[in-house]
Amino acid sequence: MARLIVVLGDQLTHSISSLSQASKADDVVLMAEPVGEATYVRHHKKKIAFILSAMRHFAQELKDDGWTVHYRATDERLPSFTAAVEAELQAGAFESITICEAGEWRVQEEIDSWEQRFGLPVTVLKDSRFLASKQDFAQWAEGRKALRMEYFYREMRRKTGLLMEGDKPAGGKWNFDSDNRKPAKADLFMPRPIEFTPDAITQNVLSLVDQHYGDHFGSLEPFWFAVRREQALAALDHFIETALPEFGTYQDAMLTGERFLYHSVLSLYLNVGLLEPMEVCRRTEEAYLVGRVPINAAEGFIRQIIGWREYIRGFYWLQGPDYGSSNFFGASRPLPEFYWSGDTNMVCLREAITQTKEEAYAHHIQRLMVTGNFAMLAGIDPHAVHEWYLAVYADAFEWVEMPNTLGMSQFADGGLLASKPYAGSGRYIDRMSDYCQHCVYDPAERTGEKACPFNALYWDFLERNREVLAGNPRLGPIFATWGRMADEKRAAVLSHAAALLNKLDAL
Ligand SMILES: Cc1cc2nc3c(=O)[nH]c(=O)nc-3n(C[C@H](O)[C@H](O)[C@H](O)COP(=O)(O)OP(=O)(O)OC[C@H]3O[C@@H](n4cnc5c(N)ncnc54)[C@H](O)[C@@H]3O)c2cc1C
Ligand code: SF4
Incomplete structure (x- = not known):
């Protein structure tokens, strides 16, 4: 009997643990667009379009690669992932469910209820796209009086070998942030992120979002985000070529009318899995090693990814679901209109x-x-x-x-x-x-x-x-x-x- 392999909208990585352990010949991949995921907060229209389009492209790539994919689209009006799995189990027989761990407590709690609810074994695999597992982070945090990113970051540098010369940091310092506080001048050359023209799949998604979520915040068009891995890789190359050299120097700057400055605009691709953190960092390191970018840029950028991004993720899981109700100052004013x-x-x-x-x-x-x-x-x-x-x-x-x-x-x-x-x-x-x-x-x-x-x-x-x-x-x-x-x-x-x-x- 087949296993049901569930792939979520932020798990669009071909090497994700759930797929790596599955069989193309025997198993069925389930992907779904539950309405509840787009509405539990009323997400920006462009964000919904980005995720749905990236999911549909990923499903197509899996099919082209020989996988059996059951895709449950928005039109089915399924309220949740659980409802999508339930519909799938009603339509066919499966011996078990396999999934990569969820990115957040809310969804993980849903997954944790499946075994009892559906009476099937559920295997939850680690998300190997992160450099530090939840357990690694918890171990690092244990016994520390205060958790500070800088120390965690140094461990990640040692662990990955990124920008290391033996056991010493490249350039003689772990952190070049003190070089990175310049305000930008309006006459500097400002690169722009690469823009992609929506194809037929994206056009369909744009109509769908307009129809179902048209009253959500934000403009749907122009839509120019990458929605396939190949495009996200092109966006990465373009960033390294045009913006990375100045990334460090102007990292904290803001300018009227300049929306991106020297930032990468890669977080959305990293967060859904179109790019992997290590490949982004390796390419950055290469650019430094061949002399195309200075150390303050390479170090500053790599620190954001193996330092801040990993630290934030470890911190989130360490704190537990109650962290969301923190309110140290007891602040209570409504958000201004x-x-x-x-x-x-x-x-x-x-x-x-x-x-x-x-x-x-x-x-x-x-x-x-x-x-x-x-x-x-x-x-x-x-x-x-x-x-x-x-x-x-x-x-x-x-x-x-x-x-x-x-x-x-x-x-x-x-x-x-x-x-x-x-x-x-x-x-x-x-x-x-x-x-x-x-x-x-x-x-x-x-x-x-x-x-x-x-x-x-x-x-x-x-x-x-x-x-x-x-x-x-x-x-x-x-x-x-x-x-x-x-x-x-x-x-x-x-x-x-x-x-x-x-x-x-x-x-
Ligand atoms: C209030 C607030 C909310 C934020 N919400 C998000 C969010 O929902 N999602 C998100 O990815 N980032 C968030 N960040 C972190 C950061 O602002 C964004 O990652 C960054 O602006 C994304 O743009 P970029 O890709 O051009 O980043 P760049 O400036 O080019 O940085 C490179 C990469 O480093 C990573 N990174 C940088 N800073 C952080 C950070 N503090 N935490 C985690 N990763 C980081 C991102 O993956 C980013 O793509 C938030 C920051 C603040 C202050
Ligand atoms: S409110 Fe106006 S003056 Fe004050 S920081 Fe913002 S732009 Fe400057």
């Missing part, structure tokens, strides 16, 4: 949100220091912030989005992931971007009608949370600066912040 419309006078937020609507993409500093920072300073309910990030980005899957949002950007876990809140005033945004030059607000002012809202909200955030933050050694100098301000000035800042918080939607 302009997070959905982009309709705000604050240019930094308008730029980040408008491009998010149009591209389902914003780069890291926009997510962290613009939309994330503002939400934290304004005391927005972190769960609402989490749901927003999960819905609006094409690369958003809970395992990577949640620790980045709740831990890194909102400090909602009280410092399990970050050693201090990533809070910044208008001055930070002014230093790293040209947004403020086009804004009605002034980043140098703290109070008054024209004052940048980030400024008063920044001090108000610290004051509001003094009790839980004052003991943080990294914030000591900032509280000291606040303390040195004249009483009337402090009172004026807090009163301005209160007025801003009362009219967030009007800013």
Whole structure:
């Protein structure tokens, strides 16, 4: 009897463990597009189109390669993966179910219920696409007082041998971040990610998304993402050729109208499995070894993938499903309406949100220091912030989005992931971007009608949370600066912040 091999929408890798252990001749692959997966948060239209199109192309590739694939499309209106498996088991006899472990708690819990529900053995295999398994990460974390990415990253460098010269890091340092803080100038050559024309499969998916999910956030077209592995590899080559050399230097920069700068726009391909982390890093290392990219770029980029990406994933599984309800500051304000419309006078937020609507993409500093920072300073309910990030980005899957949002950007876990809140005033945004030059607000002012809202909200955030933050050694100098301000000035800042918080939607 055949085994049922279930392949999920973020498991589009031909060497995935579930397929590696299956038999082309005997087994049946099940892929499905449950409606519940597109709607449990109302995902961006472009994100849904990307995943469905990539899934349909992957299914076609499997069929061309000789696999038997049963594909249950959106039109069947199946609510969940469980319903898809149930329909399959009703239609045919299977001896067992095999699946690669899910990317997130919600889906893994669903899978864990199958054995009892269907009365069949269910084999859950490890996801070998990650360099550190959940168990490796838990072992590394055991007994440590604080989990910090930098130490984990060094272990990953040693484990993979990437950018290593014997047991020493290439270039003599583990981390070249101090070279990577330059603001970008508008007259620099700006590469663009490679764009792909939708083929017939993608065109069908675009119509389907318009029909079923037309009222979701964001623009569906123009649609230019890669949806096949071959295209994703071309996107990787194009990035290495055109943008990687400057990736490090301008990693934290932001510029009006420049949506991608020197970023790779590869996260979505990595996260669904069209690219594998090690192949991306090996190609980056090769470019460094032949002298095409400097060490600060190669190291900075590889650190994002074998450092941050792996660390975030290990952290997510280590924390458990309750991590999602973290709310260290007890923040409870609703998300301002302009997070959905982009309709705000604050240019930094308008730029980040408008491009998010149009591209389902914003780069890291926009997510962290613009939309994330503002939400934290304004005391927005972190769960609402989490749901927003999960819905609006094409690369958003809970395992990577949640620790980045709740831990890194909102400090909602009280410092399990970050050693201090990533809070910044208008001055930070002014230093790293040209947004403020086009804004009605002034980043140098703290109070008054024209004052940048980030400024008063920044001090108000610290004051509001003094009790839980004052003991943080990294914030000591900032509280000291606040303390040195004249009483009337402090009172004026807090009163301005209160007025801003009362009219967030009007800013
Ligand atoms: C609030 C917030 C939410 C985020 N949500 C997501 C998300 O849902 N999905 C996601 O993949 N990333 C998320 N990130 C991390 C990061 O912003 C994106 O990975 C990055 O912007 C993707 O664009 P890129 O491919 O051009 O990245 P690049 O800047 O080119 O970086 C290269 C690669 O490194 C990896 N990477 C970089 N930073 C991180 C990080 N902090 N965590 C994990 N991987 C990282 C990504 O795979 C990325 O493709 C989030 C960050 C913040 C602050
Ligand atoms: S002045 Fe303030 S609100 Fe305006 S762009 Fe600068 S940081 Fe953003």
